[in-house]
Amino acid sequence: MSDSALYNVILAPHVSEKSTQLAESARQIVFKVSIDASKPQIRRAIEKLFSVEVESVKVVRQKGKKKNFGRIPGKRKDWKKAYIRLKEGQDIDFLADAG
Secondary structure (H helix, E strand, O other), rough: OOOOHHHHEEEEEEEEHHHHHHHHHHHHHEEOOOOOOOOHHHHOOOOHHOOOOOEEEEEEEEEOEEEEOHHHHHHHEEEEEEEEEOOOOOOOOOOOOOO
């Protein structure tokens, strides 16, 4: 898998109350990932991009909410998130690369 393909698998970290609690208590980090990404692809992308060892990957598909856009009914896009459990002693520091 090429480096450019790795950047297409991991889209962004997902920050919420639940993901913050998981990061503190269970060494898990949540990422928004490509809708067609598989668990092995996600594992390789995380290990290569952040230089950490991944213990497990759990994937959840989120259905897009039904919303009204003005008077027109519509729907947001479906998306996928991955719960990444890091091995003991591993950590991802997002602020270190910010400059």
